Amino acid sequence: MEIIDYTNIRGDNQKVLGVIAEKTKKIGIIAKLELVYDQINAAAEARDIVAFCMLLKEDKDLSFEYIRSITGSDFEDRYEIVYSLYSFANGWSVNIKVKINHDRPEVDSIVGVYKGANWFEREIWEMLGIDIKGHPDLRPLLLVGDEDFHPLRKSFEIKWEEKEYIPTGKFE
Amino acid sequence: MVWWLVFLWALLKLVIAVGFVLVTALILIYMLRKVMGRMQYRMGPRHHGPHGVFQTMFDAVKLLGKENIIPKDVDKWPYLWAPVIVFVPSLTIFALLPFAEKIVATNIEISLFFVFAIMGISTISLIMAGWGSNNKYALLGGLRSAAQMMSYEIPLILSAIGVVIMAGSMNLVEIVRAQQNIYYIVPQAVAFFVFMTSALAELNHTPFDIPEAESEIVAGFNIEYSGFRFASFFLAEFVNLFIICALATILFLGGWLPFTNPVYGTLFFLFKTYILIFVTMWIRSTFPRFRLDQFMNFGWKLLLPLSLVNIFVTGTVVLVVDNIRGL
Amino acid sequence: MLTEEFEKTVEDLPKDYMEVNFGPHHPSTHGVFRFIARVDGERIVGIDPVIGYLHRGVEKMAERKTYIQFKPLVDRLDYTGALLNELCYCQALEKMAEIEVPERAQAIRVISAELNRICAHLIFYGAIGLEAGAFTPFLFSFAEREKALQLLEMLAGGRLTFNYITIGGVRKDIPNGFKSELEKFLSIFPKRLKVFEDLFTGNEIFKSRTQGIGVIKMEDAFDWAMSGPTLRGSGARFDIRKAEPYSGYEKYDFDIPAGENGDVYDRYLVRMAEMRQSLRIIEQAAEDIPSGDIQVKVPKVLKLPEGEIYYRNEGTKGEIGFYIISDGGKTPYRMKIRTPSFSHLSALGFVLKGAYIADAIVILGSFDTVMGSVDR
Numbered sequence: 073m074e075i076i077d078y079t080n081i082r083g084d085n086q087k088v089l090g091v092i093a094e095k096t097k098k099i100g101i102i103a104k105l106e107l108v109y110d111q112i113n114a115a116a117e118a119r120d121i122v123a124f125c126m127l128l129k130e131d132k133d134l135s136f137e138y139i140r141s142i143t144g145s146d147f148e149d150r151y152e153i154v155y156s157l158y159s160f161a162n163g164w165s166v167n168i169k170v171k172i173n174h175d176r177p178e179v180d181s182i183v184g185v186y187k188g189a190n191w192f193e194r195e196i197w198e199m200l201g202i203d204i205k206g207h208p209d210l211r212p213l214l215l216v217g218d219e220d221f222h223p224l225r226k227s228f229e230i231k232w233e234e235k236e237y238i239p240t241g242k243f244e
Numbered sequence: 245m246v247w248w249l250v251f252l253w254a255l256l257k258l259v260i261a262v263g264f265v266l267v268t269a270l271i272l273i274y275m276l277r278k279v280m281g282r283m284q285y286r287m288g289p290r291h292h293g294p295h296g297v298f299q300t301m302f303d304a305v306k307l308l309g310k311e312n313i314i315p316k317d318v319d320k321w322p323y324l325w326a327p328v329i330v331f332v333p334s335l336t337i338f339a340l341l342p343f344a345e346k347i348v349a350t351n352i353e354i355s356l357f358f359v360f361a362i363m364g365i366s367t368i369s370l371i372m373a374g375w376g377s378n379n380k381y382a383l384l385g386g387l388r389s390a391a392q393m394m395s396y397e398i399p400l401i402l403s404a405i406g407v408v409i410m411a412g413s414m415n416l417v418e419i420v421r422a423q424q425n426i427y428y429i430v431p432q433a434v435a436f437f438v439f440m441t442s443a444l445a446e447l448n449h450t451p452f453d454i455p456e457a458e459s460e461i462v463a464g465f466n467i468e469y470s471g472f473r474f475a476s477f478f479l480a481e482f483v484n485l486f487i488i489c490a491l492a493t494i495l496f497l498g499g500w501l502p503f504t505n506p507v508y509g510t511l512f513f514l515f516k517t518y519i520l521i522f523v524t525m526w527i528r529s530t531f532p533r534f535r536l537d538q539f540m541n542f543g544w545k546l547l548l549p550l551s552l553v554n555i556f557v558t559g560t561v562v563l564v565v566d567n568i569r570g571l
Numbered sequence: 572m573l574t575e576e577f578e579k580t581v582e583d584l585p586k587d588y589m590e591v592n593f594g595p596h597h598p599s600t601h602g603v604f605r606f607i608a609r610v611d612g613e614r615i616v617g618i619d620p621v622i623g624y625l626h627r628g629v630e631k632m633a634e635r636k637t638y639i640q641f642k643p644l645v646d647r648l649d650y651t652g653a654l655l656n657e658l659c660y661c662q663a664l665e666k667m668a669e670i671e672v673p674e675r676a677q678a679i680r681v682i683s684a685e686l687n688r689i690c691a692h693l694i695f696y697g698a699i700g701l702e703a704g705a706f707t708p709f710l711f712s713f714a715e716r717e718k719a720l721q722l723l724e725m726l727a728g729g730r731l732t733f734n735y736i737t738i739g740g741v742r743k744d745i746p747n748g749f750k751s752e753l754e755k756f757l758s759i760f761p762k763r764l765k766v767f768e769d770l771f772t773g774n775e776i777f778k779s780r781t782q783g784i785g786v787i788k789m790e791d792a793f794d795w796a797m798s799g800p801t802l803r804g805s806g807a808r809f810d811i812r813k814a815e816p817y818s819g820y821e822k823y824d825f826d827i828p829a830g831e832n833g834d835v836y837d838r839y840l841v842r843m844a845e846m847r848q849s850l851r852i853i854e855q856a857a858e859d860i861p862s863g864d865i866q867v868k869v870p871k872v873l874k875l876p877e878g879e880i881y882y883r884n885e886g887t888k889g890e891i892g893f894y895i896i897s898d899g900g901k902t903p904y905r906m907k908i909r910t911p912s913f914s915h916l917s918a919l920g921f922v923l924k925g926a927y928i929a930d931a932i933v934i935l936g937s938f939d940t941v942m943g944s945v946d947r
Contacts, residue, residue: 075807075829075830075831076789076807076808078807078814079814079827080813108878108879108880109878109880111880137790140890140909141892141909143894143905143907145905154879156881156894160793167879187791187794187795188918190917191913199630213622213623214947215623215626223628284706284710285710381591384591451704529707531774531776532700532703532705532777533703535780535927535929536613537613537927538779
């Protein structure tokens with residue numbers, strides 16, 4: 073392999089706003105773009121997310137090869153998931169925000185596009201209870217797995233409970 | 245009445261040998277801890293006794309006093325007898341090692357051959373320990389050690405054959421006597437290198453300590469042993485270290501020569517042995533360890549052909565020189 | 572000549588794989604990490620990692636604490652390089668609240684952060700020696716680390732977790748005698764580094780243990796969200812300190828090492844070279860530290876404007892990122908912490924396919940994970 077030098081790439085996020093806007097319109101994805109704190113924030117629909125990520129990754133001009141993080145949060149009337157992507161070749165960063173209803177929390181998995189999204193999505197499922205459709209391995213990641221609550225929801229309060237520990241095994 | 249006295253004399257010699265073995269093991273453990281500690285930028289034991297000389301004794305006493313734990317589903321006979329069997333070859337070989345011209349417990353005609361034959365028994369004890377422990381880590385460790393020791397016995401023995409050809413006898417005392425003109429390390433340098441490397445592999449020393457690889461399978465076959473059974477594996481390793489370095493001194497470094505006086509001879513012999521032991525400990529604290537398949541390659545593809553070539557060359561040279569002298 | 576039927580029955584035979592458990596108590600998994608390996612002889616067929624032994628619920632706790640109350644918790648994420656976590660957090664808040672940090676504070680921040688980076692890489696050096704099987708380098712590197720930790724104790728007041736970098740600057744000024752101690756350290760340490768490199772870099776046994784093992788190609792590294800020295804070992808010369816400079820890094824002159832083959836040996840070389848570059852940065856920063864205050868006046872209870880930000884830094888192991896959603900109040904609405912060890916560990920199953928058990932431990936050591944930042 074050769075070494076590729078990404079040291080001096082400075083991305084101008086203003087320039088890429090227009091490029092992404094027209095490319096998404098060509099495919100038919102609705103995305104509102106704006107520039108906040110030197111990064112592009114895009115708002116998209118939940119059903120378009122896989123196509124949007126695929127476009128950003130595969131397109132030769134855009135080439136967003138790297139997913140930085142997937143954040144889930146709980147507002148009063150909706151859930152929001154933010155996908156943060158970065159392009160090494162061009163130095164651009166994009167945050168895609170997706171809104172999901174409270175009564176039917178589900179979203180498609182982007183594991184087919186970025187393999188590194190695997191554990192991020194597992195954590196979102198476990199902490200917020202959003203069903204990730206198409207994920208190959210939806211199991212509890214950080215918690216034990218026998219709880220019936222989802223910790224990061226605003227309806228879950230941290231309570232202090234005093235429980236007595238009774239060991240269950242027999243000692244021979 | 246005479247047979248009674250002969251029996252007692254033989255028993256006394258063997259008791260001295262066994263006592264010497266155990267004291268040597270204690271001294272070697274202390275030496276390892278001090279030498280390795282100093283090389284690692286720290287001091288070894290310091291508290292018990294001046295410069296910590298009683299540390300090993302106190303450790304042995306502590307291990308004796310531990311609770312006797314036998315895990316639940318072990319295979320009783322291999323598990324319980326493995327720590328005993330690992331000591332047997334070491335003690336037997338001690339009876340054959342000559343320390344000076346007249347100081348040897350038993351002297352038989354083919355003592356080198358007998359020594360090598362008995363050394364292989366210690367492999368069996370490792371396999372017994374690995375199997376009997378009912379633990380996957382122990383099993384992995386036992387199988388690895390079996391593979392390793394089998395591979396390295398052959399170069400070990402073959403490298404000693406060059407010495408036998410040059411000396412003309414398999415008796416250890418004779419071999420030392422035949423080195424009066426020149427120590428065999430000079431004409432047999434290749435054989436010395438092969439012998440020492442195979443010896444490190446036989447002893448499970450770094451860089452070949454796969455069976456007890458602490459960072460991977462957490463002490464290998466030792467994992468289910470505690471208390472004095474663990475101590476016996478540990479002691480046996482150090483006794484084997486002394487035996488192999490003593491053998492190397494006899495075969496290559498001239499044993500007790502040039503002193504024929506028993507006292508000076510023994511002391512000089514011990515001095516040479518301890519130099520070799522120090523070199524082993526030096527290597528132990530410096531190098532990382534090989535992976536299993538890498539040192540199988542090393543043993544079969546490098547050491548074995550080297551030792552065979554050595555035998556061939558030695559035999560040819562000896563034959564030619566004899567014929568020239570005969571002419 | 573195998574008939575079709577026979578081939579089908581051969582494929583249906585139950586394969587007997589042994590399952591070996593590298594449990595949470597293990598001398599070589601960095602912290603409490605458990606993985607169950609399905610092993611065919613000595614080759615690993617697949618693994619099942621289990622994490623969460625150190626989960627403390629930091630993200631949920633952030634929603635009930637003010638910004639300044641949360642800051643000591645950030646230290647404890649990646650506890651080997653704690654100052655770099657604090658740096659990222661404080662800079663994220665400063666960017667959102669538009670606070671200017673004075674130049675003296677920026678220089679002190681850079682010095683302490685790079686010293687901490689050296690400490691963390693020394694732990695890596697000792698640990699990879701242990702995993703390859705040599706016990707001595709571990710003790711050597713901890714002896715050197717002791718000197719760096721004494722410097723940090725003089726400056727910041729702690730050895731492992733500091734609580735030193737605060738919003739708007741640093742908490743305490745440089746004490747008397749620090750500069751002379753720093754110069755002593757800078758003159759001795761390169762020679763010690765040379766001794767460390769002599770022990771391993773040319774050693775045949777170490778090379779045969781680490782070359783060609785755990786190769787990760789650059790496209791796979793991007794896909795699995797790897798960053799830091801792990802990504803640089805696979806051929807991408809990228810560093811956030813150069814791409815998005817912060818805290819005065821644009822003034823200093825340093826190189827970024829990268830590796831060609833993507834194996835364990837290259838990652839080791841990258842980290843050793845990074846230590847030397849960190850020394851260069853400290854020398855340049857300590858030459859003339861500008862005078863001025865060390866801290867800007869910040870309200871006691873900081874309120875951020877409404878909005879969201881993703882801010883990232885180059886930590887010791889990779890990219891540390893904070894995604895902060897603020898609703899204008901005293902406490903953050905949602906604080907998401909993105910740590911490098913989390914993504915690296917998720918790629919472990921992919922990298923370990925077909926490796927020997929002995930290699931698996933070395934590869935895990937070369938990722939240099941710390942469980943505090945995986946579990947948060």
